[in-house]
Amino acid sequence: MARPVIGLTLLWLLASLATASGQAAEPPRRIISLTPHLTELLFDLGAGDRIVATDDASDTPPEARTLPHVANYRSINVEALLAQKPDLVVAWRSAQSRMLAPIEQLGIPVFYSEPTDFASLGQEIRALGSRLGLQHNADAQADAYLARLKALKSRYGHGEPVRVFYQLWYPPLTSVSGVAWPAQAITLCGGHNLVANAASPYPQVGLEQIIKADPQLILAGSRDAEALAHWQQWPSLTAVKERRLVLINPDELHRFTPRALNAVEQVCLAIAAARTSLP
Structure with missing residues (x-):
C-alpha cells in the first residue's frame, strides 16, 4: 500500500512545483462534490459536466441526481471516492475536513467551503471559479448575487x-x-x-x-x-x-x-x- 501513496504524493508535489515555477496548473476535470450547495454552485459556474460523483443530498439541478454517490451527511465512502479518480474534491469544511484528512494525505486536492454570512458567499463563488479556471463566470455570478443582496438590504432593512x-x-x-x-x-x-x-x-x-x-x-x-x-x-x-x-x-x-x-x-x-x- 505504501508505493501507491508515495506515487500519488509525488505526482501532486511535482504538479505543485510546476505551478510555482510559473506554469499554470490545469483546471480540474474530475470533480467530486460532497455537499449539496457546492454541487449546485459547480453547475451554476458551468462545471457540471466535470462532476463525477456527489453526496446523497445533492439534488439540484435535476442532472445532479443521476450521478454516483460517495457520501452522506454522516460519512464518506473513501474507497468509492478513490475509484472515481478525482483531481479535485469540494467539501464543507466544518462538517467534512476531518473525514477528508486521509484523502488529502494521498495528495488529492480539496476545496473547502464555509460561508459565514450572505456576503461571504460572493467571495466563495469567486474562489471556486478561480480554482476551476472559470473566473469570468464566477465574477459575473458573484456580482449579480451581491447586487441583489445589496438591493434587498436597501429596500427592506429599515423601518x-x-x-x-x-x-x-x-x-x-x-x-x-x-x-x-x-x-x-x-x-x-x-x-x-x-x-x-x-x-x-x-x-x-x-x-x-x-x-x-x-x-x-x-x-x-x-x-x-x-x-x-x-x-x-x-x-x-x-x-x-x-x-x-x-x-x-x-x-x-x-x-x-x-x-x-x-x-x-x-x-x-x-x-x-x-x-x-x-x-
Whole structure:
C-alpha cells in the first residue's frame, strides 16, 4: 500500500512545483462534490459536466441526481471516492475536513467551503471559479448575487422592527439564532428575531417563552401546509390573530447558494407586510 501513496504524493508535489515555477496548473476535470450547495454552485459556474460523483443530498439541478454517490451527511465512502479518480474534491469544511484528512494525505486536492454570512458567499463563488479556471463566470455570478443582496438590504432593512419567530421544526419546537442563515435573513429584512441571543444556533425553545414574547410574525422553513397549524391553539397571539403565519422555502433558505436570496426576499416581504399592521 505504501508505493501507491508515495506515487500519488509525488505526482501532486511535482504538479505543485510546476505551478510555482510559473506554469499554470490545469483546471480540474474530475470533480467530486460532497455537499449539496457546492454541487449546485459547480453547475451554476458551468462545471457540471466535470462532476463525477456527489453526496446523497445533492439534488439540484435535476442532472445532479443521476450521478454516483460517495457520501452522506454522516460519512464518506473513501474507497468509492478513490475509484472515481478525482483531481479535485469540494467539501464543507466544518462538517467534512476531518473525514477528508486521509484523502488529502494521498495528495488529492480539496476545496473547502464555509460561508459565514450572505456576503461571504460572493467571495466563495469567486474562489471556486478561480480554482476551476472559470473566473469570468464566477465574477459575473458573484456580482449579480451581491447586487441583489445589496438591493434587498436597501429596500427592506429599515423601518420599525417586527417581532419574528422562525420555526425550524416542531416538535420539539426549534428555532434559529446567531449566524444561522434564517436568523441572518430576519435581521437583514428588518425583523427582530425573538431568540437572537440564544447560546445555540439552533435552540430548542419552550412554547411558553414564545407565547409570552407574542410574535407579530411566525415563519417556518417548510413546504408542509400543516407545519404551523399548532399555533392556532393560541388565537390571541398577534401573529395568529393577524394571520401572519408564513411558510418559507427551506430548499432555498437553508442552502448556501444564490438561490437563498429568493427565500430571503420571501422573508422580507412577510416582514414588510407585518409592519403594515403594526399599531
